[in-house]
Amino acid sequence: MPVRGISYVAVWSKDLAANRHVFANVLELPIAYEDEDIVVFETDGAQLVLQRATGADERLDGTIQFGFNVTELESLTRTLVEAGQTIELDREDLGMKQHVTVLRLPSGQSVEFIGE
Numbered sequence: 001m002p003v004r005g006i007s008y009v010a011v012w013s014k015d016l017a018a019n020r021h022v023f024a025n026v027l028e029l030p031i032a033y034e035d036e037d038i039v040v041f042e043t044d045g046a047q048l049v050l051q052r053a054t055g056a057d058e059r060l061d062g063t064i065q066f067g068f069n070v071t072e073l074e075s076l077t078r079t080l081v082e083a084g085q086t087i088e089l090d091r092e093d094l095g096m097k098q099h100v101t102v103l104r105l106p107s108g109q110s111v112e113f114i115g116e
Contacts, residue, residue, distance in 0.1 A: 002072035007114055010049040012060035019050050067112035076113055077101045
């Protein structure tokens with residue numbers, strides 16, 4: 001099976017500061033990266049990503065997105081396409097030998113698959 005595990009869980013929010021406060025100050029999760037639109041927390045498992053929902057992404061307020069680490073992105077992407085699934089990004093280069101395929105679930109959520 002090419003799927004190794006969940007890489008991250010993202011929470012979209014119009015009020016990034018309020019959510020940041022809960023995870024950073026109340027739950028005391030360490031911050032791995034932060035800028036004005038994103039806060040990435042490290043955990044023993046997957047990363048928790050808080051993403052600002054503004055502008056074109058404002059409709060995402062309150063939604064959750066997640067991504068998987070995969071060992072065979074090429075094969076997995078081909079399987080998804082052959083199964084008639086909706087692919088939003090097809091093995092887009094992220095740099096550092098990492099690529100991403102984004103699947104749009106029938107219910108509308110995006111799922112990212114990240115691998116070489």
